[in-house]
Amino acid sequence: MRNPIFGIMNINEILLAEHKNFNTEENKTISLDARQVEQTKEYLDVTKTSAEQLLGATEIVLDRVEFRLIKLLDEVVDIVSSRCIKNSVELVVMCADYWDDDAVIGDRFRFRQVLVNFVDNAIKFSKVDGFVILSVEHVAHIDENTDMWRFNVQDQGIGIQEDKLSLLFQPFSQVSPSGSNFGGTGLGLTISKRIISKMNGTVSVNSEFGVGTTFSTDVPIEKSNLFSTRDCLMKVGSTHGICHECKFTILTNKENTTAMLRSIVTTWGASHVYSQYDQPDQCDVLIIDVLFDLPVVTKYNYALLLGTPNEWSRRIPDCKIEYLRKPIKYHTLFTHIKQLLQDDQVRRGHEQAAHFTPNTPKSSSPSFVGQDPAKFNILIVEDHEINRKLLLHSLRKVNDVHVDVACDGLEGYQIVVKNGIGHYDMILMDNYMPKLDGVECSKQIRQWEQENRVARHNQVFIVGLSASVDREEQLACLEYMNEFVSKPVVPTHLLNLIQERRRMKNAADD
Numbered sequence: 001m002r003n004p005i006f007g008i009m010n011i012n013e014i015l016l017a018e019h020k021n022f023n024t025e026e027n028k029t030i031s032l033d034a035r036q037v038e039q040t041k042e043y044l045d046v047t048k049t050s051a052e053q054l055l056g057a058t059e060i061v062l063d064r065v066e067f068r069l070i071k072l073l074d075e076v077v078d079i080v081s082s083r084c085i086k087n088s089v090e091l092v093v094m095c096a097d098y099w100d101d102d103a104v105i106g107d108r109f110r111f112r113q114v115l116v117n118f119v120d121n122a123i124k125f126s127k128v129d130g131f132v133i134l135s136v137e138h139v140a141h142i143d144e145n146t147d148m149w150r151f152n153v154q155d156q157g158i159g160i161q162e163d164k165l166s167l168l169f170q171p172f173s174q175v176s177p178s179g180s181n182f183g184g185t186g187l188g189l190t191i192s193k194r195i196i197s198k199m200n201g202t203v204s205v206n207s208e209f210g211v212g213t214t215f216s217t218d219v220p221i222e223k224s225n226l227f228s229t230r231d232c233l234m235k236v237g238s239t240h241g242i243c244h245e246c247k248f249t250i251l252t253n254k255e256n257t258t259a260m261l262r263s264i265v266t267t268w269g270a271s272h273v274y275s276q277y278d279q280p281d282q283c284d285v286l287i288i289d290v291l292f293d294l295p296v297v298t299k300y301n302y303a304l305l306l307g308t309p310n311e312w313s314r315r316i317p318d319c320k321i322e323y324l325r326k327p328i329k330y331h332t333l334f335t336h337i338k339q340l341l342q343d344d345q346v347r348r349g350h351e352q353a354a355h356f357t358p359n360t361p362k363s364s365s366p367s368f369v370g371q372d373p374a375k376f377n378i379l380i381v382e383d384h385e386i387n388r389k390l391l392l393h394s395l396r397k398v399n400d401v402h403v404d405v406a407c408d409g410l411e412g413y414q415i416v417v418k419n420g421i422g423h424y425d426m427i428l429m430d431n432y433m434p435k436l437d438g439v440e441c442s443k444q445i446r447q448w449e450q451e452n453r454v455a456r457h458n459q460v461f462i463v464g465l466s467a468s469v470d471r472e473e474q475l476a477c478l479e480y481m482n483e484f485v486s487k488p489v490v491p492t493h494l495l496n497l498i499q500e501r502r503r504m505k506n507a508a509d510d
Helices: 002-018 025-057 069-087 108-124 162-167 188-198 231-236 255-267 294-299 308-316 330-341 344-351 384-393 409-419 438-451 473-476 493-507
Strands: 064-069 090-094 101-106 129-142 146-155 202-208 210-223 247-252 270-272 287-288 302-307 320-325 374-380 401-408 426-432 461-466 483-488
Touching: 002 162, 064 247, 069 090, 069 108, 069 129, 069 473, 090 255, 108 129, 108 146, 108 188, 108 210, 162 202, 188 202, 188 287, 202 270, 247 255, 255 270, 255 330, 287 330, 302 330, 320 330, 330 483, 374 384, 374 409, 384 493, 401 409, 409 426, 409 438, 426 438, 426 493, 438 461, 438 473, 473 483, 483 493
Parallel strands: 090 129, 247 270, 247 287, 287 302, 302 320, 374 401, 374 426, 426 461, 461 483
Antiparallel strands: 064 101, 101 210, 129 146, 146 210, 202 210
């Protein structure tokens, strides 16, 4: 039901936005229809989520699989990232003392379900421009095979009144102030506590009304015989080794983000980590938030720019940059820093025993990248005709874009192969399609790119599109796709993604 409903919603929005000659009564009718469709969408979401949660609460059977805590935390960040951006909340993951050995055994799906629930709630109840901290710490060695871990989720939200704390983990209970618009079924925390109890763990909460809340989970986790993350990374030429004796400067407006980045690069072997209060004249890597004072970027040859697509579209400096989307994921940060430090110019600088030195700024008022002149090729792979038309309508607003269309996954794959390596800059990929679904189509494209020795940074950028609210499906998409966008697709979000990719393409060409 979701695809046709979302199609109607988008058509209503287009009619309201572009047909100004409708009279007042016609506008009211269209607006009323849109509200009714929105209510139907919300009903579907609540019904499906409640049914899944009730089914899960009936009997909790734990699985035992090997997984890595680092990757699990990255998956949590992936799932909640859209809410972070929508609510303007900074998510920070602090894991100061677990990098050495994070391979464990347990129920990866259930454990992620609990963390997502806690983090998602924290973001939902946080103030605009607030922060949420997911911190992980090793508490104790239980025996030679098991460790006790603590996961804290701290927010700067509305807090919980003391007399309401006892209701937190009761089914269908809600403790948000009356009249608030936070929604929810009141089952998430109940199920999360049951899962942790099944794992022989505990859940506690500490809250101050009007200040914020911290949920703490202590859970025993069995060790695995897999290699540690650090061992694995060093075997393939890790960032830890490359960062040896490197100098980093970290400039952000968020103390928690700075602390997180400082902790990670120090663990990787950085010799010095500077901040805005002690900026050096020489530095190997500058990590800077896009909302910081960007003119400083032009003093450096290379920078790692933190932000969201909306922020990048407003403030992009004219210099060589790697882009790192917030909220920050461990392995993505690893990949970007490794790429920066393996650059030929950086290596030559080290061979000459000289670090980067600031360049003379081009002007006191640095220029910013404007409209991208290059042609941008996009392939739409979508089986629903209405959705294809809606995407095409949105793309008409973008200059110098060429769009091809495929009606199913098999046709999409064949078109990509026919046009050759590097032809398409972006693919908008629906997930549910006949002949070949979006995940399988993306998987085959990645295999084809590997067979043709396409470097990772030159691979086509695939954006997954789906009306599904299932988080497992979203994660499955992200295994082979670069981005996941929920339907109905917000045109401004899509246009920002295109602007971001065009900007990165032009920077690479330069």
